[in-house]
Amino acid sequence: MSLVTHEELKQPSPLLSGPAELRELPEWFHDQQRAAWKQFESLPKPTRKDQAWRFSNVVLLDLAPFKFGGTLSEEERTAILERSRGLDEVAGRMIFAGDELIERDVISDQLKKRGVIFQSLERAMVEHTELFRKHFMSQPTILGSAKFAALHQALVSSGTFLYVPRGVEIEQPIEIFHWLNGENASVFPHLLLVTDELAKVTVIEHFRSVNEHAPGFACGVNDLVAGPGAKVTYVCAQNWAENVVALQMNSTVVDHDASAMSLNLHVGSRYSRFESLSRLIGEGGRSDLLAVAVAKHQQEFDARTLQDHISPHTASDLLYKNALDDRARTIFGGLIRVEPHAHFTDAYQKVRNLLLSDDAEANSMPGLEILADNVRCTHGATSGQIDEDELFYLRTRGIPVSVAQRLIVTGFLDEVIQRLNHPAIADHLNRLIEEKFAT
Amino acid sequence: MKTQTKAVDINRSIGDFFYPEAHVRDAGAGLSERTIEYISDVKEDPDWVREFRRRGLKTFLEKPLPTHWASKDLEAIDFDKIRYYLAPGTEAKRSWEEVPDDIKRTFERLGIPEQERKFLAGVEAQFDSEAVYSNIKKAVGEQGVIFVGSTEGLKNYPEIFRKWFGKVIPIADNKFSALNSAVFSGGSFIYVPPGVKVKHPLQAYFRINAENFGQFERTLIIADEGAEVTYMEGCTAPKFNTPTLHSAVVELIALKGAKIQYITVQNWASNVFNLVTKRGLAQENAEVKWIDCNIGSRLTMKYPSVIMKGRKARGEVLSIALANDGQHQDTGAKMIHAADETTSNIVSKSISIGKGRATYRGLVHVPKHLKHCKNNTECDALLINATSRTDTYPAITVRGTGNAVQHEASVSQVSAEQIFYMQQRGLSEAQAMSLSVNGFVNDLVRQFPMEYSVELKRLIELEMEGSVG
Numbered sequence: 001m002s003l004v005t006h007e008e009l010k011q012p013s014p015l016l017s018g019p020a021e022l023r024e025l026p027e028w029f030h031d032q033q034r035a036a037w038k039q040f041e042s043l044p045k046p047t048r049k050d051q052a053w054r055f056s057n058v059v060l061l062d063l064a065p066f067k068f069g070g071t072l073s074e075e076e077r078t079a080i081l082e083r084s085r086g087l088d089e090v091a092g093r094m095i096f097a098g099d100e101l102i103e104r105d106v107i108s109d110q111l112k113k114r115g116v117i118f119q120s121l122e123r124a125m126v127e128h129t130e131l132f133r134k135h136f137m138s139q140p141t142i143l144g145s146a147k148f149a150a151l152h153q154a155l156v157s158s159g160t161f162l163y164v165p166r167g168v169e170i171e172q173p174i175e176i177f178h179w180l181n182g183e184n185a186s187v188f189p190h191l192l193l194v195t196d197e198l199a200k201v202t203v204i205e206h207f208r209s210v211n212e213h214a215p216g217f218a219c220g221v222n223d224l225v226a227g228p229g230a231k232v233t234y235v236c237a238q239n240w241a242e243n244v245v246a247l248q249m250n251s252t253v254v255d256h257d258a259s260a261m262s263l264n265l266h267v268g269s270r271y272s273r274f275e276s277l278s279r280l281i282g283e284g285g286r287s288d289l290l291a292v293a294v295a296k297h298q299q300e301f302d303a304r305t306l307q308d309h310i311s312p313h314t315a316s317d318l319l320y321k322n323a324l325d326d327r328a329r330t331i332f333g334g335l336i337r338v339e340p341h342a343h344f345t346d347a348y349q350k351v352r353n354l355l356l357s358d359d360a361e362a363n364s365m366p367g368l369e370i371l372a373d374n375v376r377c378t379h380g381a382t383s384g385q386i387d388e389d390e391l392f393y394l395r396t397r398g399i400p401v402s403v404a405q406r407l408i409v410t411g412f413l414d415e416v417i418q419r420l421n422h423p424a425i426a427d428h429l430n431r432l433i434e435e436k437f438a439t
Numbered sequence: 440m441k442t443q444t445k446a447v448d449i450n451r452s453i454g455d456f457f458y459p460e461a462h463v464r465d466a467g468a469g470l471s472e473r474t475i476e477y478i479s480d481v482k483e484d485p486d487w488v489r490e491f492r493r494r495g496l497k498t499f500l501e502k503p504l505p506t507h508w509a510s511k512d513l514e515a516i517d518f519d520k521i522r523y524y525l526a527p528g529t530e531a532k533r534s535w536e537e538v539p540d541d542i543k544r545t546f547e548r549l550g551i552p553e554q555e556r557k558f559l560a561g562v563e564a565q566f567d568s569e570a571v572y573s574n575i576k577k578a579v580g581e582q583g584v585i586f587v588g589s590t591e592g593l594k595n596y597p598e599i600f601r602k603w604f605g606k607v608i609p610i611a612d613n614k615f616s617a618l619n620s621a622v623f624s625g626g627s628f629i630y631v632p633p634g635v636k637v638k639h640p641l642q643a644y645f646r647i648n649a650e651n652f653g654q655f656e657r658t659l660i661i662a663d664e665g666a667e668v669t670y671m672e673g674c675t676a677p678k679f680n681t682p683t684l685h686s687a688v689v690e691l692i693a694l695k696g697a698k699i700q701y702i703t704v705q706n707w708a709s710n711v712f713n714l715v716t717k718r719g720l721a722q723e724n725a726e727v728k729w730i731d732c733n734i735g736s737r738l739t740m741k742y743p744s745v746i747m748k749g750r751k752a753r754g755e756v757l758s759i760a761l762a763n764d765g766q767h768q769d770t771g772a773k774m775i776h777a778a779d780e781t782t783s784n785i786v787s788k789s790i791s792i793g794k795g796r797a798t799y800r801g802l803v804h805v806p807k808h809l810k811h812c813k814n815n816t817e818c819d820a821l822l823i824n825a826t827s828r829t830d831t832y833p834a835i836t837v838r839g840t841g842n843a844v845q846h847e848a849s850v851s852q853v854s855a856e857q858i859f860y861m862q863q864r865g866l867s868e869a870q871a872m873s874l875s876v877n878g879f880v881n882d883l884v885r886q887f888p889m890e891y892s893v894e895l896k897r898l899i900e901l902e903m904e905g906s907v908g
Contacts, residue, residue, distance in 0.1 A: 051508045054834065343825070358808055358839035368831040370850050373822040377850040383805075383837035384844070 012070035015063055015155070015186050015217070023157045026125050036153035043147035052144025055331045055363040056302050060245055060271040066186045066217040068155060070098060076181060076210070077102050084177045086206050086237075087424055091172035092118050097179040097210070099158045099187050107174075115165035118174070121190055124161035131163060135194055135223050139251035143275040143304040148247045152188050152221045159190030162203065164230075169200035173235075173425065180209040180216040180244060189220035195230040195258075202233040204425060207268070209241035215270075218246040226258035228282065233261045235425055237432060240268040242297065249275045256282025256311070263420055265429050266293040266301045267436040273302040280307075280314035280342075289318040290420070292413045292429070294436045295328030295360070305334040307347055312372075315346040321416050322353045323409045324360035335367040336379065342372045349379035354386065354412055356405070406437050464568075466524035466622075468651065472496065475621050478524045482590055482624065487601070495610050495620030502614040510767055512738050516712055521653040521684055523622045526569040563588060563643045567652060568624040575641075583632040584668075586641055589657045592628025599630050603661055607690040607720045607746070616716045619655045619688040626656030626687065631666035631697075640669040640702070640888060645685075647674075647711070653684035660690070662697035662725075671702040671891065674735075682737065683711045691719035691727055695749065698726045702891060706898065707735040709765055715741045723749030723778075730887055733760045733768045734898050742800060744773035747781035754783040757883050759895070762795030762827075763902050771800035771833075776812045776842075785816040788880050791827035792902060801833040803844060810841040818848035821879050823872070823903075853879075873903045 013020055019033050046053040046061065072080075080097045092107040107118050117128065124132050141149035160176050178189040195201055209216060218240060226232040232252070240246050246269045252260045266272055278287040293301045307316040322330040336347040353362035364381040386408050394404035410433060417426045466477045475496055479489045504513050563574075563586070575586045585596060593600045610620040627643050647654050662668050674685070685707060693699045699719065707713055713736040719727030729743035745754025756772035774783035789797035799818045820829035831848045853875040861871035877884075877896055884892045 049507055055836070340826075353837065355837065355840050355842075358841075360840075361807075361836065361838040363837075364833070364835040364846070366831075366833060366846065366848070368820075368829070368848060368850060370820070370822065370829045373825050373827060373852045375822070375850060375852070379831070379846075379848050381833070381835055381846040382844065383835065383842070385840035385842075 012067035012185065015066040015068050019154045020069060023122060025122055025157070029125055033154045036150045040147055040150035040154055043150060046144060046147070050144065052304065052333070054333065054365070056273070057271060057300050057329070060300070063217065065184045065215065067184050068186045070182060070185065072097055072100065072102070072181065080179050080181070080210060086175050086177070086204065087173060087428060089172050089424070090175040091170050093175045094160050095177040096158060096189065098181050098185060101158055111168070111170060114168050116168060116170065117161065117163040119161050121159035121161050121192060122157070124192070128161070128163070131194060132161065132192065135225055136192055137221060137223060139223065139253065139277060139279065141249055143249070143277060143306055145247055145249050145273065145275055148219050149221055149249050152190070152219045152249070156188040156190050159192065162191070162193045162201070164195045164199035164201045166196040167198045173202040173204050176203065176205045178205065178207050180214070180218060180240060182211070183214050184216060185214070186217040186219070189218065191222040193223070193232065194225045195232055196227045198229040199227060200231040202235070202422065204235040204237065207236070207238045207240055207246070209244060209268070212241045213243060214241055215243040216241065218244060220248045222248070222250040224250065224252040224260065226252065226254045226260045228255045229257045230255070231259050233420070233422070235262070235420070236264045237429060238264065238266045238268055238272060239432060240272070242268065242270055242299070244269045246272040248273070251277040252279070252287060254278065254280045254282070254285040254287050257284035258282070259286040261288040261290070261420065263290040263292070263417070265432060266291070267432050269299065271300045271302065273304070276305045278307050278316060279310060280316060281310050283311050283313040285311065285314045287316040288419065289316070290416050291320040292416045293322045293330060294413070294433055295322060295330055296325045296436070296439070298327050300329045302331045303333070307336045307349065309336070309338045309342040309345040309347060312341065312343045312345070314342065316348070318349040319416055319419065320351045321413055322362060323356060323413060324353060324362055325356040327359040329361045329363070331363045333365040335369060336377055337369045338372045338375050338377065340371045343374040345372065345375040345377065347375070347377045351381045353383040354409060355383060356385070356409070464524065464526040466522065468522050469519045470496070470521070470523055470622070474523050478622060478624065481524070481526070485593070485597070488593060491605065491610070492621050495617050498611045498617035499614060499621055502617060504614060509740060510738055510769060512767065515682065516684060520651055520681070522649065522651050523653055523655070524624055525567040525649050525652055563627050565625045565643065565645045565656060567647060567649055567654065579637060582635045584635060584637060585628065585630040587628050589623070589626040589628050589659065592659065596628070596630065599661060600628060600659065603690065603692050604659055607692065607718050608688050608716050612716060615686045615714045616688050619657060619686050619716070623655045623657035623688065626658040627660070627670070629660040629668065629670065631662045631668045633663040634665045636667040637669070640671045643670070643672045645672060645674040647683055647685065651681050651683070653686065656687045658687065658689040660699055660701070661692045662694060662699050664694045665696045667698040669700040669702065669888070671888070673704050674707055685711055685713045685715070687715045689715070689717040693719065693721045693725035693727050695722045696724045700728045700730065702730040702887065704732045704891060704895060705735055705739065709735065709737055711736045713739040713741065717741065718744040718746065719754070720746050720748055721752035721754060724751045725749060726753040726755070728755040729757070731756065731758045731770065732895055733770055734902065737765065738767045738769065740769045742771040742773050744775065745783060746775045746777055747783065748777045750778045751780045752778060753781070756785045757886060758787040759880055759883055760789040760797050761899060761902050762789065762791050762797040764793040764795060767796045767798065769798040769800060773802040774804070774814055776805045776809060776814070779809050780811045782813045786883060787818045788883055789829060790821045790823065790876060790879070791829050792823045794826045796828040796830070798830040799832065799848070803833070803835045803846070805837045805842045805844060807838040809839065812842040814844045816846040819879070820848070820850045821876065822850065822852045869903070873900050876903055
């Protein structure tokens with residue numbers, strides 16, 4: 001455990017006061033942070049006129065109230081550890097609260113011996129500088145949130161570094177928790193995952209709040225690298241408190257013959273924007289992008305994706321499903337881009353919205369940009385409601401309306417979750433969905 | 440892959456010629472208050488039109504170019520070099536014989552009166568800024584159908600014209616609708632009285648003859664309760680060395696139970712900027728249908744729209760776009776559902792050849808508390824060459840339960856197997872390609888009036904020429 005112990009608890013400072021050197025990080029990294037802060041300050045705030053922010057409720061992105069950098073008391077730490085329950089069997093686990101690593105369950109010696117590196121980001125900066133610098137935020141943020149990616153880089157102070165060497169397959173998932181703690185707190189989660197040739201790994205991230213009513217801000221970036229022939233599965237279970245504003249920018253680079261699968265579940269937050277960039281850079285690469293959202297009350301889920309086919313003979317498949325109730329809104333802005341010469345691309349994109357109330361609103365912008373030929377690209381978007389016949393059928397079997405509705409909605413969403421082909425994770429995600437319906 | 444296409448028996452340069460200008464009225468280059476005052480003076484505009492133009496100019500100057508989402512190519516338009524009004528200084532002729540010889544020759548070459556003789560119920564031909572010829576068959580006129588130029592319309596029928604003019608597309612709708620509002624001239628005004636079903640299509644032909652010229656026609660079509668009308672427009676221009684601008688505004692109003700069908704075959708020369716705003720309003724049980732074919736122009740930005748304002752109104756856009764080298768067809772459709780049980784359908788097919796780029800941009804909006812609205816959108820794109828490009832950017836907003844919206848798009852190319860099969864049956868590669876492309880658009884083209892489907896197929900064959908090998 002690499003914990004920094006403090007004599008007394010540090011008080012958080014306003015987020016917009018800029019980077020404070022809270023943790024001891026290498027000087028070159030601090031330099032990058034200062035440059036990133038300048039960039040954050042110079043980039044304009046998003047407006048709805050930007051195509052990348054069309055339909056988004058940008059007024060929710062007021063960062064003035066948020067603070068960062070506080071430390072935990074011993075009681076808080078114990079309580080959070082107690083509540084950090086996810087999967088039963090994992091290969092490794094890290095728990096962060098307020099961007100502080102409070103527990104790390106080390107991976108088995110066997111994996112360690114085979115060269116798997118599982119450590120905090122700040123240690124990796126020092127111990128694996130070259131790998132770190134090669135991949136850390138190396139992909140451009142082109143889906144709209146460049147300003148917030150700069151903010152993340154300026155203020156990130158911890159995170160997870162996971163390296164899986166050539167040919168190593170980690171059977172059990174690696175689990176990461178990020179907790180928001182306190183009124184107007186903010187976190188900047190980061191996962192840097194690099195897999196070498198033919199490696200295999202599954203990572204699940206849990207985003208949670210200690211206090212279910214506290215407003216907060218989360219701004220995360222993940223760099224996922226699937227080496228040649230590697231298999232990477234990334235799952236995100238976003239369950240922030242309902243007053244939280246969250247932005248997450250993920251990039252996945254898929255090398256030749258590699259396959260990457262991601263699934264994002266959204267049940268929490270007031271506003272959650274999730275950008276997924278998937279770049280297929282080698283022949284035979286495949287990327288599956290999945291997402292499930294249950295939006296209620298005033299929640300707004302804003303998903304922006306890019307399936308970027310750079311190399312010929314690559315495949316991608318996107319399936320996003322939203323169930324919307326009350327006054328919830330969802331936005332899907334997706335693009336399949338087939339670069340020149342990326343012939344023989346096979347790309348698919350589908351978004352389906354299930355509207356459960358008269359005040360819910362679903363916005364879909366499925367897009368295609370094709371600059372090569374010999375491609376097969378299809379996309380589809382549907383918006384509808386529960387089929388009255390299905391509901392009627394269930395009622396004739398004696399199932400009350402509310403239960404029948406819930407069954408139909410979970411069935412609708414479960415199709416996506418089953419695509420993971422991982423029963424333990426599927427159970428966990430379905431449980432979160434169940435809890436969400438109970439609220 | 441070296442087969443040469445057999446020459447198709449159609450004159451490729453049918454629109455690519457021009458006659459020396461003999462304009463009596465010329466507003467000069469550039470746009471200022473003086474330009475629009477000049478146009479108002481020459482056209483003897485009523486005061487309210489003069490005021491409308493002034494507001495148009497003000498809005499145009501205030502609005503930025505929509506380059507945050509649109510093609511940067513728009514910046515190539517030099518608004519100071521464009522001539523905004525050119526006219527021979529005479530009234531539109533009722534008889535073909537009265538039209539000046541050079542203009543007559545232009546339209547004879549394009550086959551206008553010929554088509555009229557065949558079957559059209561009425562024809563209007565616009566040469567640069569003004570209508571040079573306008574005629575309507577006697578029988579149709581006797582039914583009370585009005586078919587005149589927009590200038591004549593606003594002067595002679597102000598009580599109908601003013602009620603609807605600028606109501607479906609307000610001045611400030613976009614920068615180019617504002618520009619049109621400032622300098623509009625020509626275009627058609629059609630009124631079909633209640634219950635009258637115009638059997639044959641009304642037609643307009645738009646022709647740009649002068650270099651550096653901008654054509655800004657304004658069309659207003661009103662179909663009163665239960666009326667039905669089909670309107671067809673064609674456009675050509677010679678290819679000048681400098682870009683030409685065409686920026687029309689077309690407003691359709693279908694009152695209760697009326698039906699309007701609007702057909703466009705756009706074949707501008709490949710240096711025309713074609714930036715057009717087209718929108719229809721459909722009242723209860725009414726239907727507005729746009730058939731939009733874009734073959735020519737350098738950049739077309741056109742998204743025909745239907746606002747379904749009455750219960751059970753219907754909107755439809757059938758669109759075919761063909762983008763060849765140096766062309767960007769940025770087309771699409773907008774469907775605004777504003778009443779219960781409204782239905783809309785969009786079918787878009789695009790073909791990209793060589794370095795051409797075809798873009799579909801669409802909007803479907805189903806606001807709150809509407810019941811039983813339906814939209815179906817299908818976009819298919821065909822890519823012919825490795826350098827061809829196609830994009831699809833739909834935006835769909837649905838609120839509430841009780842509505843069904845679906846969108847589907849696909850991109851493909853002509854399958855090598857199909858070509859091989861046809862070659863085996865003795866067709867050349869080019870013939871096989873042409874046949875495949877025609878097959879791709881066939882189910883749409885079949886819905887067009889016969890004359891147009893023949894014309895369109897030939898135009899497509901022509902564009903396909905030499906694209907393979």
